[in-house]
Amino acid sequence: MNQEILEDHLFLGRRDRQVLNLFWFGFILYTASYTISTTDTVNYNVFQTFQIIGIFIFVPTAIHLMSYTIKNSYLQVLYTLYLIWLLVIVIRGVEFNYDSIKFILFDAWFGVFLYLVPLFLFLPKKLICYKQLFDVIIILGVIYIIYDFVYIKELMRAGQDLQSQAIVEYFSKTLATPSLFLLLTYRYHTFRRRVFSIGILVITLFFAVVRARRGLLLMELLPLVLVYLLYLSNNSSKFFIVLMSIFLGGFLIMFGMELFNAEQDGLFGNLMDRGLEDTRSLVETCFYQDMSVKDWLIGRGLMGEYFCPGIDVNEVTGYRGTIETDYLQLILKGGLISLSLFLLITIPAIFKGLFNSNNLLSKAAAMWIIWALIIMYPSTIHTFTMQYILLWIAVGICYSKTIRNIPEQILVDYFRGSKNTHEIAEDLQNQT
Template sequence: MEKILKPFLQTTYRERELVNLMWIGFLLYILSYTLSTTTYVNYVICQFIQIVGLVLFIPLFFNLIKFRLVNTYLQVFFSLYIIWIIFIVIRDFPSNFDQLKFMLFDAWFGGILYLSPLFILLPLKLFYLKKLFQTIFLLAIAYLIYDVFFLKDLLSQGASLTSLNIVEYFSKTLAVPAFFLLMVYTYHSNRKKFFLIIILLVTIFFALVRARRGLLFMCGLTAVFSYLLFLSQTRNKFFLVLLTIICGGILFIFGLEFFSYQKHSIFDHITDRGLEDTRSTVEICFFQDLSFKDWIIGKGMLGEYFCPGIDQDDVTGYRSTIETDYLQIILKGGLMSLSLFLLITIPAIFKGLFYSTNLLSKAAALWIIWILLNMYPSTIHTFTMPYILLWISVGICYSKNIRNIPNETLISYFKEEANSDLKQPTVNL
């Protein structure tokens, strides 16, 4: 076991410093981008900070990644996927300054999102994963701070598109990554576990206020997956299952009563929307616009489809995004892109769930499932931490050595708060 663990523990001082600076660059970029989506701040300032973040992040990122994968199957299909991504970008590369700005500064829909799959090439060393967890905690802290400053908009009951966007961008960019940490709960102190639960509850609250059904689905799925992992790691399962059924039943009945009789509740908007169909129109437009060739190879990085009358301030009738992520992938890269993506991710699920000995691998597999399930109601393929976590999770699931690390070893490593970046951590073997 010591021989297996050695490559995952060894890091140099220079390597640790580069990892720290890389994530600082990422934080500068993503926090500035999230702030810019509110429309209340100066775009020039935000984009300047984004440039600083990219200048710091990109060279360090490419310095740290290793262009090799241990699994032959993954090597073949990931190589094909990267070649196809290069094709998507090259065939529709920005031809003017505005398009170039969009590609660099829009973390959700710009060309920068095509860097996300390369995170699978980061070395799977425990120090890298620990820094990843710390970055996610910092994003969650920023989420609470942003919520305080924009509380009025978050609680708005009107039809303001800005208010809706603030809820969506804040939650999915800053809060949702913390959901993964809930799944690996045993690697955190009780104080951090409590903080993660607070993040989940706050996200649920604002999703209810603004009737964001996709976001509520994310939160509910996280709770279910976290609980399943909790059951797999604890004893007295019968008592826990029984208690959960009882508590869940009480909460469900209370919820029905609450939504039925609280006529002037802050949550009226979610009950008003109910099962309102907000997707059929754009999906019909999408199906009508794409040709057979478009279905196979997509329309490129800047590809659009004709769907007039949907967006405010729309003058051309063309949209570059569709809220269903499976269709978004097809729009840009066709069924070729979607097929390669699924050929990589689905086998990873089985490896992580059924051929692993630790919680990290199982949580990684469930995170891939979480992404695949949320790709219909939500936008996932972005240059944000949830999608980056997908590719890191794929790397974990394909790594036999990572899957075979004893869970007690990982608990010992991640819970060792006194670890210094200036020394090698001690791990109980």
């Protein structure tokens, strides 16, 4: 394999790099505008205009960028079926009226763009795309810090303030959570980026504790365990393993003691107030009672709802379009068919990434999929956000034999800027 072929296979040309920059700019504009609009403190028309601009940027550039080829025959069949089924879900739910169109275009969490996220599997399997992805995650983290600073009063309100809780959820899951992927791919980042990612994690944990968001706490803490497992698999130093064990153990003990000894008006007061409070049984019971056999099989479509009165503030009909358990959310919209296809695609990707790869990038991608599958019970992952986009990019990495076989040192040199494109191509050529 000569150098020109290697460069063409793993790197983008100048024009495509410009298109890639435009694509991510449109996505960031859409995401940042949506996130701040969830605070109910800004002019919706202004920020929805920004969202429209973002749509007009990222949609055509995405169409240009995507590489619509799948080499793995197993993935090709299941993924095609999955895309067809997602199209059925959208068609079944489309309503051509003003409110419906606004919802599907401007609601980043549950609108129509959610069902386009699996297309990120077609993102070119080229190193520049992943390097750019890391930069975008950093930018989202910076926006998260700015938003936290602007809305610090709302975030720190005393008691169980529903608006404050909502702001914490939207800010964290839309902007902060993707930084966890930087921790999983720690080898490819500078010391400053690692510290930045840890800082984002600490801030998110703080607000999760203050607002007693138990699902968010699990979402943010679980990657620490996954990072530790990656350290174990890639580091033969017993001293380092012991040191990491002591650090994590000490952290968990201190955290547990603080929870145990927390006073009602202390930092952990809200969390202790909730304790083991069961906030899911009622909605899950409503869901089970309202779903027919047909609904369990094929779901209720994009705008599907279930009857559960007395849960949401300012409810009118008693019907809800979301349920906090993401597995049931998938069933609500697309039935067991949707959930089964999703699992049949993602679970084999985990095994390929963990046990049939030569680099941390593939293993971290597999860990991200594991993280998503675990978090899908206490939280919502399937949204048009970077955390869900990362899942499908991770699936693409795990199914790509080319990416899985790249030696670790070559990826370290490339992502950290130690060598340029031509030097990396020469190293890859020497490896082959």
